[in-house]
Amino acid sequence: xxxxxxxxxxxxxxxxxxxxxxxxxxxxxxxxxxxxxxxxxxxxxxxxxxxxxxxxxxxxxxxxxxxxxxxxxxxxxxxxxxxxxxxxxxxxxxxxxxxxxxxxxxxxxxxxxxxxxxxxxxxxxxxxxxxxxxxxxxxxxxxxxxxxxxxxxxxxxxxxxxxxxxxxxxxxxxxxxxxxxxxxxxxxxxxxxxxxxxxxxxxxxxxxxxxxxxxxxxxxxxxxxxxxxxxxxxxxxxxxxxxxxxxxxxxxxxxxxxxxxxxxxxxxxxxxxxxxxxxxxxxxxxxxxxxxxxxxxxxxxxxxxxxxxxxxxxxxxxxxxxxxxxxxxxxxxxxxxxxxxxxxxxxxxxxxxxxxxxxxxxxxxxxxxxxxxxxxxxxxxxxxxxxxxxxxxxxxxxxxxxxxxxxxxxxxxxxxxxxxxxxxxxxxxxxxxxxxxxxxxxxxxxxxxxxxxxxxxxxxxxxxxxxxxxxxxxxxxxxxxxxxxxxxxxxxxxxxxxxxxxxxxxxxxxxxxxxxxxxxxxxxxxxxxxxxxxxxxxxxxxxxxxxxxxxxxxxxxxxxxxxxxxxxxxxxxxxxxxxxxxxxxxx
Amino acid sequence: xxxxxxxxxxxxxxxxxxxxxxxxxxxxxxxxxxxxxxxxxxxxxxxxxxxxxxxxxxxxxxxxxxxxxxxxxxxxxxxxxxxxxxxxxxxxxxxxxxxxxxxxxxxxxxxxxxxxxxxxxxxxxxxxxxxxxxxxxxxxxxxxxxxxxxxxxxxxxxxxxxxxxxxxxxxxxxxxxxxxxxxxxxxxxxx
Numbered sequence: 001x002x003x004x005x006x007x008x009x010x011x012x013x014x015x016x017x018x019x020x021x022x023x024x025x026x027x028x029x030x031x032x033x034x035x036x037x038x039x040x041x042x043x044x045x046x047x048x049x050x051x052x053x054x055x056x057x058x059x060x061x062x063x064x065x066x067x068x069x070x071x072x073x074x075x076x077x078x079x080x081x082x083x084x085x086x087x088x089x090x091x092x093x094x095x096x097x098x099x100x101x102x103x104x105x106x107x108x109x110x111x112x113x114x115x116x117x118x119x120x121x122x123x124x125x126x127x128x129x130x131x132x133x134x135x136x137x138x139x140x141x142x143x144x145x146x147x148x149x150x151x152x153x154x155x156x157x158x159x160x161x162x163x164x165x166x167x168x169x170x171x172x173x174x175x176x177x178x179x180x181x182x183x184x185x186x187x188x189x190x191x192x193x194x195x196x197x198x199x200x201x202x203x204x205x206x207x208x209x210x211x212x213x214x215x216x217x218x219x220x221x222x223x224x225x226x227x228x229x230x231x232x233x234x235x236x237x238x239x240x241x242x243x244x245x246x247x248x249x250x251x252x253x254x255x256x257x258x259x260x261x262x263x264x265x266x267x268x269x270x271x272x273x274x275x276x277x278x279x280x281x282x283x284x285x286x287x288x289x290x291x292x293x294x295x296x297x298x299x300x301x302x303x304x305x306x307x308x309x310x311x312x313x314x315x316x317x318x319x320x321x322x323x324x325x326x327x328x329x330x331x332x333x334x335x336x337x338x339x340x341x342x343x344x345x346x347x348x349x350x351x352x353x354x355x356x357x358x359x360x361x362x363x364x365x366x367x368x369x370x371x372x373x374x375x376x377x378x379x380x381x382x383x384x385x386x387x388x389x390x391x392x393x394x395x396x397x398x399x400x401x402x403x404x405x406x407x408x409x410x411x412x413x414x415x416x417x418x419x420x421x422x423x424x425x426x427x428x429x430x431x432x433x434x435x436x437x438x439x440x441x442x443x444x445x446x447x448x449x450x451x452x453x454x455x456x457x458x459x460x461x462x463x464x465x466x467x468x469x470x471x472x473x474x475x476x477x478x479x480x481x482x483x484x485x486x487x488x489x490x491x492x493x494x495x496x497x498x499x500x501x502x503x504x505x506x507x508x509x510x511x512x513x514x515x516x517x518x519x520x521x522x523x524x525x526x527x528x529x530x531x532x533x534x535x536x537x538x539x540x541x542x543x544x545x546x547x548x549x550x551x552x553x554x555x556x557x558x559x560x561x562x563x564x565x566x567x568x569x570x571x572x573x574x575x576x577x578x579x580x581x582x583x584x585x586x587x
Numbered sequence: 588x589x590x591x592x593x594x595x596x597x598x599x600x601x602x603x604x605x606x607x608x609x610x611x612x613x614x615x616x617x618x619x620x621x622x623x624x625x626x627x628x629x630x631x632x633x634x635x636x637x638x639x640x641x642x643x644x645x646x647x648x649x650x651x652x653x654x655x656x657x658x659x660x661x662x663x664x665x666x667x668x669x670x671x672x673x674x675x676x677x678x679x680x681x682x683x684x685x686x687x688x689x690x691x692x693x694x695x696x697x698x699x700x701x702x703x704x705x706x707x708x709x710x711x712x713x714x715x716x717x718x719x720x721x722x723x724x725x726x727x728x729x730x731x732x733x734x735x736x737x738x739x740x741x742x743x744x745x746x747x748x749x750x751x752x753x754x755x756x757x758x759x760x761x762x763x764x765x766x767x768x769x770x771x772x773x774x775x776x777x778x
Contacts, residue, residue: 002616004609004612004613004616004622004624029628030628108627109627109628132623132650160627161625161650161651162650164625164626164627164628165623165624165625165626165650166609166612166622166623166624166625166650167621167622167623167624167647167650168616168621168622237649237650240648240649240650241648241649241651243648243649244648244649244653245653309649309651309653309654310649310651310653310654311653311654311655314653326654326655327655329654329655329673329674330655330672330673330675330711331673332669332670332672332673332707333669333701333707335666335669335670335701336666336690336692336693336698336700336701337636337690337692338599338634338635338636338666338667338690338691339635339691340600340633340634340635341633341634341635341691342633343633343634368633371633374691375691376695449628541696544694544695544696547691547694547695549634549691549694551694552689552693552694553693553694553695553696555696555699562696
């Protein structure tokens with residue numbers, strides 16, 4: 001049977017067909033839908049973890065118990081999970097263990113475009129890289145076989161174009177006959193005390209050599225000979241671009257990008273007159289090929305930054321005479337840009353408006369609220385990584401004069417707070433750093449498409465779950481001043497902010513409105529849709545300062561004056577604009 | 588690669604470009620073609636400018652339409668339709684909803700919605716159908732099916748039997764909304 005699946009759907013299907021029993025992940029674009037789809041298979045115990053380190057450790061534990069186990073994350077999530085990853089390379093596995101990482105070249109939805117292939121080399125484990133959805137499914141199955149055959153975790157690397165691209169997939173039945181999970185004691189292999197780890201390290205080194213030899217005859221490493229004039233080494237979605245842009249090229253398509261199949265590479269290099277590596281981001285393959293003494297052209301012509309595409313590859317090869325320079329695209333007039341924006345009714349909007357008005361220096365974090373950076377809110381000054389808002393605030397206040405310390409406010413969401421913000425807040429309380437923290441608790445992991453988390457009250461499967469009591473947790477960490485506010489109540493929110501910012505001690509403000517996109521009982525409730533009384537509106541533009549997509553400036557005939565108008569289809573009745581109107585024109 | 592047809596769907600995050608591109612992909616697979624599609628989720632949504640790529644043919648490699656090779660542009664919003672014209676080949680077809688969503692700077696009164704876009708699009712691409720999607724959808728029974736009216740109009744420019752379109756809509760649309768969507772599709776196809 002054939003279906004059109006996204007790469008993420010196909011990886012989930014592959015996990016099902018591979019007989020995976022346990023899967024864990026933290027949401028992160030472009031990886032999120034893998035676990036959401038895994039949760040549709042009743043044979044797999046799938047769940048959200050509070051962060052990627054925990055997710056990988058859950059999977060490692062399941063593997064130790066003999067189950068095939070899957071962990072999924074975006075590229076930067078591997079930074080968080082790196083600690084268990086490097087040592088799981090030493091322990092090896094019980095049941096097969098696969099870590100799926102989805103990179104985001106071009107940073108469509110990320111803070112950097114790090115190349116995860118380096119993690120495979122760094123942690124000395126194999127990495128597979130599929131080029132379409134069918135390969136996503138098949139490589140996932142293969143990854144579990146390699147994991148068990150070579151006693152190693154295996155990474156499967158996707159990217160935005162693979163994870164969020166769709167293509168035709170032939171479905172198969174799940175494997176049968178896998179051993180049942182059970183406890184097997186093997187402490188010399190699994191307790192990584194120095195004495196045991198010293199025994200394991202040479203095994204890891206030998207394993208990677210054996211895997212390279214294995215790769216020489218692995219069918220997913222595939223040489224296709226066309227032109228003798230030039231050959232291109234490539235992998236993943238880049239292979240698709242190369243086939244499109246350079247149809248005459250001989251290609252060596254690497255399904256396993258680490259370790260490289262040395263003999264196969266030498267053979268391919270010997271059969272073409274000129275050799276190229278085309279790869280997105282780092283010269284990962286290129287440097288290794290060069291270190292084998294093979295002459296190859298790579299990043300001299302291929303961009304280091306951003307995504308590749310057929311057009312970018314054609315442009316890169318134009319200097320070699322292999323392609324002609326693509327024609328310049330047709331010119332169109334400059335248009336107003338259309339950046340993303342917080343939704344109408346978003347409970348974050350009022351807080352950022354106030355932070356702007358109070359001239360706060362805002363250390364930000366990863367989530368929808370990072371959009372507080374955008375005009376006209378303009379209320380974010382730093383954003384580094386998950387959880388960094390609080391620790392950045394704690395660090396920045398230490399060397400500042402008192403009057404500037406008071407301006408420092410960290411802003412973090414509920415899911416990000418539970419991800420890594422808890423440790424940061426522990427540090428801030430422990431070391432008495434006098435900054436203010438706002439936890440924007442909207443009861444969901446919103447940015448990635450509304451996933452449940454340990455304070456949302458539900459599991460991945462939608463079942464009721466214990467709820468982390470964030471105010472109590474904050475108090476337990478040693479924060480004495482904890483204020484809860486309704487972020488739709490601007491005067492109360494302003495009062496809380498002014499008081500806590502003035503306080504020369506650590507303090508936390510927690511907002512209590514759910515994300516306006518969450519459906520279901522006891523969650524977001526739409527208020528009365530508001531409208532602008534055109535007789536009372538003076539055109540002062542005060543309501544525009546919150547940047548709500550539901551409020552539009554309607555200029556009059558002169559174009560110099562005008563009035564505000566509220567789109568009744570978009571307004572959720574949050575009343576934030578109403579509270580800003582000095583003329584009672586919003587009703 | 589001349590046997591590949593390249594379709595671009597453009598609009599504003601939340602307008603339904605994703606579902607429309609799913610239906611298109613389903614149609615092409617049912618008709619026996621290789622299909623690839625690509626789009627961006629996450630930060631690029633939230634009311635931002637969005638573009639989906641759908642390609643079909645005997646064998647499709649890149650999931651992304653090569654620059655300047657788009658055959659059909661399916662626009663959900665007028666300014667976004669104009670924005671993505673450079674992705675098209677000369678002589679491509681453009682089918683767009685005559686619908687305007689103001690950008691943040693327009694909402695704030697710092698810029699105005701550009702004038703004369705219809706004429707500009709037509710001067711570059713004579714095969715341009717501008718559809719009053721909202722009105723036609725309302726006439727079909729519900730303004731929310733404007734995208735399906737547009738889909739019907741797009742289907743006329745693609746040489747694939749109507750039965751595949753109807754089957755794909757039947758699979759992808761909730762049962763209670765099926766009848767009205769089929770009616771809207773028929774309206775678009777008759778344009």
